[in-house]
Amino acid sequence: MRNIVFGILIVLGALLSCKSDDESLQRIDQVLNIYMKSNTNPDLLNSKKTGSFTSYFANDSLGDRNVSPVTIPLRMRPDSTFYMEYIAGAKRKRRDSTGPDNPGTGNSYYSVMALGLIKRVNDKPDTIIDRLRIEYRKTPTVFQVSKVYYNDVLQFSKEADQPNSINVVTITK
Template sequence: MKKLFLVLTLISITLFSCGSDDDSLQKIDQLLNLYIQDSAGNNLLIPNKIGSYSGVSFNDELAVKDIAPVNFSRKEIIADSVYTIEYLAGATRQFVEDTSDGSKIYKSEIQVSLTKKISDTQNAPVVQDKLEIFYRSSSSVFEVSRVLYNNQLVFTKVPDQPNVATIIK
């Protein structure tokens, strides 16, 4: 009888400890899509197209080492060759400030190197740009809050909307 009581007590404790509290879960929203286009709206990320950026690389400017590549992916999202850069995570995040609502602001700084294809055999000199991603962290959410590209605001978070920034080059 004592063994049965002990077993039932252990099972009850286990079941109560496995319960989940949805209010305690933090929503993570850090996927960022970057479109790079010219002033006419032409996509400049088509890998083999002349006049487009055939080479793209990211380097973490806040990393301990000078050369700290950051992973991203170049994705074709529409059948008519519209490409985007998809960045999820990987760059160092540096604390910036506490806000009045109790959130914390962090930022990542990424050097973006772009190589434009100017002919079948030649590339233009590499262009070095600066991408700054600001994150807001609270007990309920960790999200991209705004994005600067070469010190110009290109994205501000709208609740429940995807994080999409368009850069005009």
């Protein structure tokens, strides 16, 4: 009899410890879908289109070594438009802040990557190295992308109270 009571107490204890408090969870919103286009080409990431980039690579500028590759897979929407899907991989540096760009008592973080874009020019590879800077906002309730700069030009901005979503960045070259 004592074993049955002890077993019931263990089961009840396990069930009570599994109770979740949704308000104590931190929302994470850091997925970026990066599209590239030009005035003459709506999809610079489609290597089959003339004038598009044939390949690309990313290197973490804040990485521990000179060459710190970051994996950014190429994805395709149902309408055959290509985009780079960045989730994580580059090192984040902390920058303390409590100003208007980072309300509350949170901190901000940033990542910097060198983005190499390769295209064929006169049957020779031509590599363009651009700079991608991603800023993050961290508060007790949310960790999210707040701004994206491409070659030091603001391309994307998100207010602190906007809901979680996939962040779409369109870069015009």
